[in-house]
Amino acid sequence: MHRPAPAQAVRRHFAERLAASGFQADAAQSFALGQLAEWLEELLGGRRSWLRRPVTGLYLWGGVGRGKSFVMDCFFQAAPLAAKRRVHFHAFLQELQVRLLDHTGQPDPLARVAxxxxxxxxxxxxxxxHVHDIGDAILLGRLLEALLKAQVGVVITSNYAPAALCPNPLHHERFKPFIRVLERHLRVVELDGGVDYRSRGGRDWGQYHWPETPHSLQDWRRELGLAVPPEPLAVNRLSLAPLGQDARSLWLDFAALFPVPSSTRDYLWLCARFERIAISGLPCLDRHSLDVQQRFLNFVDIAYDAGIELLLSSETSLEKLCRERVHEDFARTRSRLAQLRPRVLADF
Incomplete structure (x- = not known):
């Protein structure tokens, strides 16, 4: 049986997915998909271009909801090779830490993991x-440099251009050498069609309840049907006091999880353990430090990627959730939260 060339297989799958969804690709998406298809054929030895320098991968970047993940989905699913992985940022960082521990005491553990x-x-x-923590930035930068030199094909989607990664001015200079590695080894493609496709319906993955009041919380408790557990919930080094819990669901107060020094490791554990997580007491985020905002943003990223059902109860509307001191990554989180079904608790 004749198998289509890699580039042809990617384009065909893209067209089939579009037809099934009822959407039409814009010019930016089609261009990005074409770049990926051509590069994949080069990677797999089908053909090589002598008119431009060889690259080890592609870096797709653009605003939220521009279709980067959809393009990546189509490309990854159609790529005709078994030795491939698609990873999410936080889960991969956790995996990397575990792998490094396995090589404790050995010379250059990171090179061994690579x-x-x-x-x-x-x-x-x-x-x-995306990287904001300088420790994570340096670790990932060194790993990517080693993988690219080993000729592992790397494809990255991001809301940031390479030069804008690790934007904190206190750390950005230290990350610049790795930015140059990305720009030297990866073909950088901007994907910005000007439309937020998530706002056109997209995914329904939970509810956003507001405005929260003592009465609405009583109604919410009856609706959730969760009993208060007799013992705290041990999550790594955290001890959490749930407002309700059963075998598949957990209800926590915002103050119990985010103002405390929780971590992405904790959020990964929670999203692997529970299918539905409810968070009440969500305040206007600009009342809190950027560290607290970053924890909440990380949790939303992980919950979204894990495919759990997320229920949020807040004193304010989503439009006013973060009004003044906006975290630089809030646009992505805002786009994801916009896919939650809004529900006015006063209507109960």
Whole structure:
């Protein structure tokens, strides 16, 4: 049976997905998909271009909801090779830490982990790539440099151009060498069609309840049907006091999880353990420090990627959730929260 060329397979799958969804690709999406298809054919040896320098991957960036993840989905699913992985930022960082611990006491543990990954995959896709913590930035930068030198094909989607990664001015200079690595090894493609496709219906993954009042919380408790557990919930080094819990659902107060020094490791654990998570007491985020905002943003990213049902109860509307001191990543979170069904608790 004749198998289509890699580029042809990617384009065909893209067209089939579009037809099934009833959407039409814009020019930016079609161009990005075409760049991915051509590069994949180069990677797999089908053909090589002598008119431009060889690259080890692509870096797609653009505003929220522009279709980057959809393009990545189509490309990854159609790529005709078994040794491929698509990873989400926070889960991969956690995996990287675990792998590094396995090589404690050995020379250059990161190089050993990079060697392991290079032996496992030929194509590694990062979705929603962003770095704010300088420790994570340096770690990921060194790992990506090693993978690219090992000729692992890397595809990255991000809301940031490479030069804008790790935007904190206190750390940005230290990350610049790795930005240059990305720009040297990856073909940078801007995907910005000017339309937020998530706002056109998109995914329904929970509810956003507001305005929260003592009466509305009583109604919410009856609706959730969750009993208060007799013992605190142990999550890694945290001890949480749930407002309600059963085998598949958890209800927490915002103050119990985000103003405390919780971490992405904790959020990954919660989203692996529970299918439905409810958070009440969500305040206007600009009342809190950027660290607290970052924790909440990380939690939303992880919950979204994990596919859990998220229920949020807030004193304010989504439009007013973060009005003044807006975290630089809030646009992505705002787009994801906009896919929650709004519900006015006063209507109960």
């Amino acid at each position: 060697g392991e990954l290079a032996g496992e995959v030929r194509l590694l896709c990062f979705d929603e790539f």
